Amino acid sequence: MIKPIGTDELQPLFVYDTDAHEALSHEAESLPSVIISSQAAGNAVQMGAGYFSPLKGFMNVADAMGAAEKMTLTDGSFFPVPVMCLLENTDAIGDAKRIALRDPNVEGNPVLAVMDVETIEEVTDEQMATMTDKVYRTDDAEHPGVAAFNNQGRMAVSGPIQVLNFSYFQSEFPDTFRTAVEIRNEIQERGWKKVVAFQTRNPMHLAHEELCHMAMDRLGCDGLVIHMLLGKLKKGDIPAPVRDAAIRKMVELYFPPNSAMVTGYGFDMLYAGPREAVLHAYFRQNMGATHFIVGRDHAGVGDYYGAFDAQSVFDEVPAGAMEIEIFKADHTAWSKKLNKVVMMREAPDHVKEDFILLSGTKVREMLGNGMAPPKEFSRPEVAQILIDYYSKL
Amino acid sequence: MIKPIGTDELQPLFVYDTDAHEALSHEAESLPSVIISSQAAGNAVQMGAGYFSPLKGFMNVADAMGAAEKMTLTDGSFFPVPVMCLLENTDAIGDAKRIALRDPNVEGNPVLAVMDVETIEEVTDEQMATMTDKVYRTDDAEHPGVAAFNNQGRMAVSGPIQVLNFSYFQSEFPDTFRTAVEIRNEIQERGWKKVVAFQTRNPMHLAHEELCHMAMDRLGCDGLVIHMLLGKLKKGDIPAPVRDAAIRKMVELYFPPNSAMVTGYGFDMLYAGPREAVLHAYFRQNMGATHFIVGRDHAGVGDYYGAFDAQSVFDEVPAGAMEIEIFKADHTAWSKKLNKVVMMREAPDHVKEDFILLSGTKVREMLGNGMAPPKEFSRPEVAQILIDYYSKL
Numbered sequence: 001m002i003k004p005i006g007t008d009e010l011q012p013l014f015v016y017d018t019d020a021h022e023a024l025s026h027e028a029e030s031l032p033s034v035i036i037s038s039q040a041a042g043n044a045v046q047m048g049a050g051y052f053s054p055l056k057g058f059m060n061v062a063d064a065m066g067a068a069e070k071m072t073l074t075d076g077s078f079f080p081v082p083v084m085c086l087l088e089n090t091d092a093i094g095d096a097k098r099i100a101l102r103d104p105n106v107e108g109n110p111v112l113a114v115m116d117v118e119t120i121e122e123v124t125d126e127q128m129a130t131m132t133d134k135v136y137r138t139d140d141a142e143h144p145g146v147a148a149f150n151n152q153g154r155m156a157v158s159g160p161i162q163v164l165n166f167s168y169f170q171s172e173f174p175d176t177f178r179t180a181v182e183i184r185n186e187i188q189e190r191g192w193k194k195v196v197a198f199q200t201r202n203p204m205h206l207a208h209e210e211l212c213h214m215a216m217d218r219l220g221c222d223g224l225v226i227h228m229l230l231g232k233l234k235k236g237d238i239p240a241p242v243r244d245a246a247i248r249k250m251v252e253l254y255f256p257p258n259s260a261m262v263t264g265y266g267f268d269m270l271y272a273g274p275r276e277a278v279l280h281a282y283f284r285q286n287m288g289a290t291h292f293i294v295g296r297d298h299a300g301v302g303d304y305y306g307a308f309d310a311q312s313v314f315d316e317v318p319a320g321a322m323e324i325e326i327f328k329a330d331h332t333a334w335s336k337k338l339n340k341v342v343m344m345r346e347a348p349d350h351v352k353e354d355f356i357l358l359s360g361t362k363v364r365e366m367l368g369n370g371m372a373p374p375k376e377f378s379r380p381e382v383a384q385i386l387i388d389y390y391s392k393l
Numbered sequence: 394m395i396k397p398i399g400t401d402e403l404q405p406l407f408v409y410d411t412d413a414h415e416a417l418s419h420e421a422e423s424l425p426s427v428i429i430s431s432q433a434a435g436n437a438v439q440m441g442a443g444y445f446s447p448l449k450g451f452m453n454v455a456d457a458m459g460a461a462e463k464m465t466l467t468d469g470s471f472f473p474v475p476v477m478c479l480l481e482n483t484d485a486i487g488d489a490k491r492i493a494l495r496d497p498n499v500e501g502n503p504v505l506a507v508m509d510v511e512t513i514e515e516v517t518d519e520q521m522a523t524m525t526d527k528v529y530r531t532d533d534a535e536h537p538g539v540a541a542f543n544n545q546g547r548m549a550v551s552g553p554i555q556v557l558n559f560s561y562f563q564s565e566f567p568d569t570f571r572t573a574v575e576i577r578n579e580i581q582e583r584g585w586k587k588v589v590a591f592q593t594r595n596p597m598h599l600a601h602e603e604l605c606h607m608a609m610d611r612l613g614c615d616g617l618v619i620h621m622l623l624g625k626l627k628k629g630d631i632p633a634p635v636r637d638a639a640i641r642k643m644v645e646l647y648f649p650p651n652s653a654m655v656t657g658y659g660f661d662m663l664y665a666g667p668r669e670a671v672l673h674a675y676f677r678q679n680m681g682a683t684h685f686i687v688g689r690d691h692a693g694v695g696d697y698y699g700a701f702d703a704q705s706v707f708d709e710v711p712a713g714a715m716e717i718e719i720f721k722a723d724h725t726a727w728s729k730k731l732n733k734v735v736m737m738r739e740a741p742d743h744v745k746e747d748f749i750l751l752s753g754t755k756v757r758e759m760l761g762n763g764m765a766p767p768k769e770f771s772r773p774e775v776a777q778i779l780i781d782y783y784s785k786l
């Protein structure tokens with residue numbers, strides 16, 4: 001099985017020993033505590049679940065700058081983005097060596113993790129600007145990732161953490177949330193040798209399904225891990241149970257037995273395009289995937305990134321840092337000329353009108369009116385689940 | 394795929410819609426609330442996870458008596474044990490129609506479920522005695538299940554519930570806890586047609602492994618679900634991560650790819666022997682198993698039950714109530730005469746000395762001294778994981 005990044009064994013930071021867990025939960029209640037940012041909470045969940053292995057905790061400024069500037073920490077190890085705990089104010093910490101990190105996203109702000117404080121540093125404006133520029137490739141405060149990163153405060157608290165829970169991700173998505181440990185275990189149990197991971201946060205229409213089939217066929221994969229980004233709903237989002245049901249129906253009907261699993265992870269989107277694609281690949285290797293699909297404008301937003309920047313960025317990854325291989329894809333769509341789904345760049349003789357393309361808005365409108373999109377766009381059984389949902393709104 | 398008990402679709406009582414979940418969590422904080430018993434909490438978790446489907450909530454006394462006396466509720470539906478919420482005192486409820494049920498097993502007693510109160514009844518001594526006698530087949534107060542059942546109070550609160558979390562089971566055993574929904578989904582994904590479930594709460598030695606192989610071979614199963622009872626440690630118990638690692642290593646090395654999955658569920662043992670075996674089979678059908686292994690003295694304690702009572706009890710199950718089939722087993726052990734693991738009742742010419750039998754105490758003593766049990770008893774790779782654990786105590 002493919003090894004995790006940087007070590008022989010995955011190193012999740014969740015406290016698995018139940019006695020130790022109980023003792024730590026108890027200790028945490030008497031420690032000085034801070035409510036951390038949503039970004040930091042997402043990082044803690046990913047570290048707890050083993051996805052960011054072998055990170056031991058939140059980075060100090062030197063490591064964060066190294067990650068941003070050259071994806072390399074001060075000890076020479078590889079990590080593609082800063083993983084920081086940035087606070088407005090550290091008065092509550094004082095000179096404590098051990099603190100509780102409280103969850104901003106759960107009622108009552110329960111303790112998410114305990115940190116051994118190593119450094120408390122003020123990040124300069126110049127350092128923030130450098131990290132922003134390197135990670136997001138823009139300083140535009142309208143960019144949602146840039147805004148979230150820069151709205152966290154300037155005091156960086158670093159040190160190793162022990163994680164007590166998976167925030168709201170496991171508790172609200174109990175049938176879908178998986179740790180990297182669980183996915184590794186299941187890949188092992190299923191006996192898969194070559195495993196491709198697919199990132200999504202939406203129901204999958206025919207083009208997505210066929211993209212997965214193409215990747216599996218061309219790479220010779222015996223397994224596909226559909227790995228959903230889980231999170232709070234935004235207006236217009238399909239609720240998680242509906243999305244999951246639609247994807248599971250697709251897997252049931254259109255994938256052979258023991259060839260696909262439907263899973264999810266808990267993290268906030270960075271919208272960092274290329275750099276986020278590297279992070280996405282990083283944690284897919286940790287969960288045991290040998291390949292990862294990166295399509296057009298992967299993890300992008302607006303027009304900040306070139307269509308294939310999230311593919312070419314892998315040339316910048318230090319040699320030997322990652323073993324996972326990237327399946328570089330383009331958009332896929334039904335070709336009226338060829339009567340099948342094709343990768344658009346592989347049909348150079350096609351013009352836009354040769355494809356069946358529907359905007360997200362158009363698809364939602366059709367489903368909302370009880371109409372299934374054409375079968376060249378959506379599997380009818382998948383469309384029916386979505387229509388049933390819209391009909392109850 | 395095998396249908397769940399009594400309905401076409403599994404009916405878990407967990408609130409999957411994240412908006413509804415948030416609204417209910419919020420509402421719960423302003424409802425009158427009671428801290429329920431550990432037994433009731435285990436029942437709520439099982440209902441939330443779909444294992445007790447299609448139960449809608451806690452039974453009133455008439456249904457509980459029906460379950461105890463003839464495994465049949467007043468509406469004619471089948472359930473093998475009373476599922477009651479018994480309280481010492483219901484003053485906090487007053488005439489509220491909707492109450493919050495708080496978790497006795499988690500720090501701070503968070504709300505586990507919300508109930509629409511239908512009845513509040515005092516259970517008579519005679520009714521308690523009848524239920525105890527029917528379910529546990531003894532009135533001995535030393536029996537741990539009898540003691541737990543009778544120490545809960547006499548006020549029965551009944552009504553449908555909506556479940557908000559899975560108590561400490563999912564949060565403390567994040568890689569192992571599974572809902573019935575998840576296991577059904579995974580059986581579907583794996584493409585298994587005949588699936589046998591194995592109940593355990595300990596590491597598995599060679600005799601257990603071979604029992605599973607025997608069941609799979611004889612039944613023609615393509616899948617095995619190892620389904621662990623999860624719970625708080627008792628003195629001398631192997632910690633969950635060690636037990637899990639030992640079982641996973643066994644699966645990795647001694648089961649073919651895609652033939653076994655390692656999972657767990659959250660519930661308190663009843664030690665009700667025969668009647669608990671029926672309950673065990675009930676929730677294994679709900680999770681999608683077609684067969685269930687019931688061995689000698691299944692779910693028993695002390696000398697309360699005959700060796701095969703937990704098998705013959707299935708003759709008392711109302712016809713057509715369950716579709717799952719029971720694999721009726723005896724103890725298994727290595728035969729020195731035949732040089733393999735055999736089911737003991739199938740070796741009638743053997744005397745005790747013809748088998749390699751080691752007591753739990755003896756095995757723990759050997760492992761504690763860094764000695765692997767003989768290879769006829771334990772797989773060496775499994776023994777090594779247990780030795781590593783004991784060496785660190």
